[in-house]
Amino acid sequence: MTGQAVFAITFYALSVAALSLAFAVVTARKLLRAAIALMGVLSMSAGFYVMLEAEFLAGIQVLVYVGGIVILMIFAVMLTRSADLMEKDPTFLRKLLGAASSLSFFCSTVVVLRTSPFLQSAEPVTATTENARVIGRALMDYGPTGYVLPFELVSLLLLAALIGGIVISRKTLPFEQPFTSGGDLPGEADFVVPLTQSDKAVEGGDR
Amino acid sequence: MGLIDFSKLKSETRTFAGKPVNVTIGPRFNKMGVPAKVVFSLKSLMEGMWLTLSYLLSPSTVVTKEYPENRLTLKFPERYRATLRLTNDENGFFKCTGCKMCERACPNLSIKVITRKGPVSDKMELDRYIWRQDSCTFCNSCVQVCPFKALNMTHDFENAVYDRRLLIYCLNRYAGPAAGILAAQDEETRKKMMEPRQPYGGNVPMNGYQLPYLKALPGKPADPAQGSNK
Amino acid sequence: MNTVPLIEKTVHTVSSVMTTTLADRASSAMPNEWWWVVVWLAVGLAAIGALITALGLVLIYVERKIAGHFQCRLGPTRVGPFGLLQTLADTIKLMVKEDITPTEADQAMHLFAPFLALVATVLVLVVIPYSPILQIVDLNIGVLFVTAVSGYGVMGILIGGWSSNNKWSMIGAMRVGAQIISYEVSATLALLVVVLFSQTMSLAGIVESQAPGWWVWRAHGVGFLAFVIYVIAATAEINRTPFDIAEGESELTGGFHTEYSGLRFSFFFLSEFVNMFAVSALAATLFLGGWMPFHIGLSNSFNSIMDMIPTVVWFLGKTSFILFLIMWFRWTFPRLRVDQLMRLEWKILLPIGLVNLFAAAIVVLTRLFFFPGVS
Numbered sequence: 013m014t015g016q017a018v019f020a021i022t023f024y025a026l027s028v029a030a031l032s033l034a035f036a037v038v039t040a041r042k043l044l045r046a047a048i049a050l051m052g053v054l055s056m057s058a059g060f061y062v063m064l065e066a067e068f069l070a071g072i073q074v075l076v077y078v079g080g081i082v083i084l085m086i087f088a089v090m091l092t093r094s095a096d097l098m099e100k101d102p103t104f105l106r107k108l109l110g111a112a113s114s115l116s117f118f119c120s121t122v123v124v125l126r127t128s129p130f131l132q133s134a135e136p137v138t139a140t141t142e143n144a145r146v147i148g149r150a151l152m153d154y155g156p157t158g159y160v161l162p163f164e165l166v167s168l169l170l171l172a173a174l175i176g177g178i179v180i181s182r183k184t185l186p187f188e189q190p191f192t193s194g195g196d197l198p199g200e201a202d203f204v205v206p207l208t209q210s211d212k213a214v215e216g217g218d219r
Numbered sequence: 220m221g222l223i224d225f226s227k228l229k230s231e232t233r234t235f236a237g238k239p240v241n242v243t244i245g246p247r248f249n250k251m252g253v254p255a256k257v258v259f260s261l262k263s264l265m266e267g268m269w270l271t272l273s274y275l276l277s278p279s280t281v282v283t284k285e286y287p288e289n290r291l292t293l294k295f296p297e298r299y300r301a302t303l304r305l306t307n308d309e310n311g312f313f314k315c316t317g318c319k320m321c322e323r324a325c326p327n328l329s330i331k332v333i334t335r336k337g338p339v340s341d342k343m344e345l346d347r348y349i350w351r352q353d354s355c356t357f358c359n360s361c362v363q364v365c366p367f368k369a370l371n372m373t374h375d376f377e378n379a380v381y382d383r384r385l386l387i388y389c390l391n392r393y394a395g396p397a398a399g400i401l402a403a404q405d406e407e408t409r410k411k412m413m414e415p416r417q418p419y420g421g422n423v424p425m426n427g428y429q430l431p432y433l434k435a436l437p438g439k440p441a442d443p444a445q446g447s448n449k
Numbered sequence: 450m451n452t453v454p455l456i457e458k459t460v461h462t463v464s465s466v467m468t469t470t471l472a473d474r475a476s477s478a479m480p481n482e483w484w485w486v487v488v489w490l491a492v493g494l495a496a497i498g499a500l501i502t503a504l505g506l507v508l509i510y511v512e513r514k515i516a517g518h519f520q521c522r523l524g525p526t527r528v529g530p531f532g533l534l535q536t537l538a539d540t541i542k543l544m545v546k547e548d549i550t551p552t553e554a555d556q557a558m559h560l561f562a563p564f565l566a567l568v569a570t571v572l573v574l575v576v577i578p579y580s581p582i583l584q585i586v587d588l589n590i591g592v593l594f595v596t597a598v599s600g601y602g603v604m605g606i607l608i609g610g611w612s613s614n615n616k617w618s619m620i621g622a623m624r625v626g627a628q629i630i631s632y633e634v635s636a637t638l639a640l641l642v643v644v645l646f647s648q649t650m651s652l653a654g655i656v657e658s659q660a661p662g663w664w665v666w667r668a669h670g671v672g673f674l675a676f677v678i679y680v681i682a683a684t685a686e687i688n689r690t691p692f693d694i695a696e697g698e699s700e701l702t703g704g705f706h707t708e709y710s711g712l713r714f715s716f717f718f719l720s721e722f723v724n725m726f727a728v729s730a731l732a733a734t735l736f737l738g739g740w741m742p743f744h745i746g747l748s749n750s751f752n753s754i755m756d757m758i759p760t761v762v763w764f765l766g767k768t769s770f771i772l773f774l775i776m777w778f779r780w781t782f783p784r785l786r787v788d789q790l791m792r793l794e795w796k797i798l799l800p801i802g803l804v805n806l807f808a809a810a811i812v813v814l815t816r817l818f819f820f821p822g823v824s
Binding site: 068072074084087090 | 599
């Protein structure tokens, strides 16, 4: 009884927090604040996963979204100098269009949720403490219930993205800079000293 | 990498951006093989860690002086630099001749040497040697340039005062001959020769305050005598 | 193979000592006696609060003292006997100091950032098994949890740096972000090695799996290499010298906390030191057996002598060893440049970590541990 009450209270607290943060994401005037509110929303959904006893998924949610994606977003915002920009107040037409589109999406979602018959699974989902182990086995299984092909495809995609990133950010050869500064460039010499004009005159190369 | 062994330097011409450039090639860390690099780097890191550990383990390496307690037994390093002082010769005269080398060497204008024509000897001699401790960085340049070894950095470091103006010293507190010479003079000459100075002197930077021996500078506008001085 | 039953016996006795964690007690009390839940929660909170306070007071003093002697100085000597009360005095000073928020700063974010940074470290402290009977929560995703919540610490620093509206803070924060994201990869790879060995992510389970021997020496160098990688990566993750380009006093005045003062600065400062403890405790738990006493397979008498030392002492001893190591690094090594830092991670640590993980998989598959009877 008490357990259910606590569960319900936790659920509603999380929901309220998630919804208000999501509202903050779209209404925040500063781009960075929106990103930080987004972090809150994602953390709250991790909380939902915990309530559904999918701790592994919750951990991955926090690790990937909070620890990775939101931070990358903040990086991008900071690098593009739009962090200080304040969004302008939207015009009436934009507001109207936004309201219409969001209302239609809300309506269609409600309709779909109301009409679709959700299948009850045959056996009740039991809480397993071996959450991660089950997921790991399923990901690496090449039998009919396994997901090894999508897993490998995703890894391939990520590898392609990594290589693409390297190619884009790779340094071009220093054509215009004949003199290396320190020992860290892949050149041969630790330090390269250009001979001065008088040295050249002594060598007599110029004449 | 340590110091560069100049005997191993060699010159050659290389092409950069299509242009021939004469270069000098030094000993290089990058030319080492990877194992040699790893060994070299790890060795140097270990050396550093061993050094700091040896400091940690042997308390005798501590150089901190716990000052107020050991004030009486305080020992200074030989080259410790604090208050500037004019040295005397064996007769008790200041060795300073007023050549102003130190004034020129001072990087932040902390020294002002004022000379005058001596009242008795009729030669140029030192009038006031003004040293501003408040702006001095104790760089020792004045001591090093002095051709007569007339300057000295003493270990006297307890100079805290409540008024910044009191950090402007007149280093030749008593300008005049030693007692033996004075005793040989008659009263009038002695009075002329003896010229006691306050330890503080020079231009006082803060306005509006006066000490018994220290007159305040006039406020703005600056007095014409100084203004014309540029 | 006389040793195997003996080790099994040891494991058995150790696990029978294991009692429930605070969270287990709370959840078992949940259905009918809800007030016990409150009591256990309060106990847990108080314990964490006390731990953080104690860590702050002790670690800062120890660090200053050790730093002093590393550099031929004495460290704090004035306040209290041997300067023991110096940290307390500093704490009071920071508390009563004016708490300044720059005029152009993002006020709310500036206020919020230090708390986020501190919360991230507190969350790590929650899951660490200090002894068989001293653990707040034993999550079955313990290792994943620890890696995940460190993201909040980065967020705290990033927000703090950005909201200060100061270029030094901003540069420092961005450096921290880049650095922690990079080094988290290597740290996670090193942690994965241990997860592979012990076949669980629960920290208590990992400690139990080390009853026959600590992972740092049980796996033919693979564990040791993972330990070394983890210590390096962890040092970088907590922004300590030689990886402290985020603060870089000589170039950035104070990095991300340039604009912080008073209590909120002390939050950042505290979170740095608690982070250091958390990282060391984690390394001790994963690689050095946590609270597990040092056992030698055959000599029973030696093992029983080792068992006499309390488990908390074992845990604290191992943790302080790694703490000392990290402090030693800080006061010996010069700071790395940004490009050197990135090269160390992506070109050196990451390939080694990947190869090491592969080797670990081979070791696990072939069961080539020392004392393979129990795993």
